[in-house]
Amino acid sequence: MKETQIYDYIIVGAGAAGLMLANAMALDPFFSNQRILILDKDPKEANDRTWCFWEKTPGPLEALISREWSLIGVSENDQLTPSPILPYKYKMLEGAHFYEAMKKGLAHSPNCHFVLEEVTDVSPVSAAAAAATKAAGILKDGYTKVNTSRGTYLAPRVFNSIFDYKPLLAQDRYPVLQQHFVGWFVSTQNPIFNPEMATFMDFTVAQKGNTRFMYVLPTSATTALVEYTLFSKDRLKKEAYEAAIVTYLAQNNAGDYEINDTEAGSIPMTCYPFEQFNSPHLLHIGTAGGWSKPSTGFTFSNTQKQVPKLVAHLKKGKALDQFPSKDRFWWYDHILLEVLATDNSRGKAIFEGLFKRRSAPLILKFLSQETHFFEELYIMSAANKWRFTKAFFRVLGRTFN
Numbered sequence: 001m002k003e004t005q006i007y008d009y010i011i012v013g014a015g016a017a018g019l020m021l022a023n024a025m026a027l028d029p030f031f032s033n034q035r036i037l038i039l040d041k042d043p044k045e046a047n048d049r050t051w052c053f054w055e056k057t058p059g060p061l062e063a064l065i066s067r068e069w070s071l072i073g074v075s076e077n078d079q080l081t082p083s084p085i086l087p088y089k090y091k092m093l094e095g096a097h098f099y100e101a102m103k104k105g106l107a108h109s110p111n112c113h114f115v116l117e118e119v120t121d122v123s124p125v126s127a128a129a130a131a132a133t134k135a136a137g138i139l140k141d142g143y144t145k146v147n148t149s150r151g152t153y154l155a156p157r158v159f160n161s162i163f164d165y166k167p168l169l170a171q172d173r174y175p176v177l178q179q180h181f182v183g184w185f186v187s188t189q190n191p192i193f194n195p196e197m198a199t200f201m202d203f204t205v206a207q208k209g210n211t212r213f214m215y216v217l218p219t220s221a222t223t224a225l226v227e228y229t230l231f232s233k234d235r236l237k238k239e240a241y242e243a244a245i246v247t248y249l250a251q252n253n254a255g256d257y258e259i260n261d262t263e264a265g266s267i268p269m270t271c272y273p274f275e276q277f278n279s280p281h282l283l284h285i286g287t288a289g290g291w292s293k294p295s296t297g298f299t300f301s302n303t304q305k306q307v308p309k310l311v312a313h314l315k316k317g318k319a320l321d322q323f324p325s326k327d328r329f330w331w332y333d334h335i336l337l338e339v340l341a342t343d344n345s346r347g348k349a350i351f352e353g354l355f356k357r358r359s360a361p362l363i364l365k366f367l368s369q370e371t372h373f374f375e376e377l378y379i380m381s382a383a384n385k386w387r388f389t390k391a392f393f394r395v396l397g398r399t400f401n
């Protein structure tokens with residue numbers, strides 16, 4: 001066992017949120033005299049996920065983008081309809097490229113230490129307890145203790161990105177759905193993909209009482225990531241996702257095909273108040289901090305937005321639990337989730353109807369939470385008013401009870 005070590009900042013988890021935060025701090029001279037520890041149980045070398053997001057202009061990760069599209073496809077009346085998304089582009093970033101670039105950035109910062117250890121416990125220690133134990137003499141204002149398989153680390157500011165489904169599932173106050181999926185990277189015999197269009201939501205697959213769609217990211221006419229995706233409460237058996245992909249490829253006349261790689265995941269879709277686990281010395285970040293968009297599961301670009309805000313927050317010396325967590329979009333997400341949780345088969349009609357009645361760029365702007373209030377009213381007026389009004393009052397009642 002190593003002796004207890006003290007840092008100024010500890011980042012638990014070197015995934016999307018942890019690495020983005022570590023890099024932002026490493027690049028900012030404000031933190032150059034601060035000791036920053038990044039802990040992960042995984043060396044982050046595998047290409048374990050493909051991230052997609054949209055943006056208008058080349059962003060800070062532009063050099064890592066492996067593919068981009070100016071058209072997205074959403075089904076309408078059982079046909080896939082391409083929609084231009086200018087001024088946006090839908091961009092693809094491979095996990096392995098991101099991890100490599102971020103770790104390379106950290107390697108140039110002598111104050112940042114990446115340590116490969118499994119974290120077993122993250123627990124805030126109050127100022128009173130800290131004073132009582134006089135932890136190392138310098139942590140008198142409270143700190144958070146991080147235990148790992150090999151030792152103990154303390155810091156007055158700890159960021160935790162380890163996500164745990166258990167507290168979400170142990171309550172019924174907030175609806176909890178998952179965006180769950182299995183994807184195959186395939187090479188097909190026949191040229192069935194439109195390489196200019198990313199298929200966002202193809203609802204031509206059987207709905208079976210849920211919100212089920214195919215998400216397709218083509219890299220050529222014969223190669224694509226084909227992902228069978230659900231917005232629903234419970235995951236399926238692996239074979240069920242795979243069978244749906246097999247059927248989809250056959251229906252689209254793929255011919256023979258090879259599976260070159262696979263990915264799978266489950267992203268929480270919920271307005272659950274993750275911030276209740278924060279303290280002045282501990283902030284949950286990434287999916288664990290509620291940074292996944294509840295109504296879609298998109299997390300990556302929100303993390304890109306949250307990180308600079310968090311760095312600014314740190315530079316002002318504010319307590320971590322004062323980092324803002326909710327805005328009016330929380331209400332919109334909550335209402336949509338309430339509708340989908342009450343009748344999970346409604347997703348196809350809601351999303352197809354939205355893309356039919358409103359322009360794709362405006363919808364993307366709304367999902368990025370960059371719309372003005374009147375644009376939001378215009379978008380929401382495309383939905384079934386009676387169903388959404390009932391859901392609104394249920395959410396209102398639950399929130400203030």
Ligand SMILES: Cc1cc2nc3c(=O)[nH]c(=O)nc-3n(C[C@H](O)[C@H](O)[C@H](O)COP(=O)(O)OP(=O)(O)OC[C@H]3O[C@@H](n4cnc5c(N)ncnc54)[C@H](O)[C@@H]3O)c2cc1C
Pocket residue numbers: 012013014015016017018039040041042044048049050051052053117118119120161162163263264265266267285286287288297298299300301
């Ligand atoms: C396959 C897949 C595809 C996705 N695609 C998209 C997409 O296209 N667009 C989008 O916006 N979002 C997408 N997401 C959702 C989201 O962007 C990702 O899940 C993202 O990685 C979340 O970032 P994070 O930092 O919160 O969590 P993670 O990136 O999962 O990072 C958490 C880190 O904590 C580490 N860890 C966990 N437990 C421990 C422990 N006990 N000790 C030490 N370390 C630990 C893990 O190894 C991991 O590195 C996808 C998710 C998955 C799974």
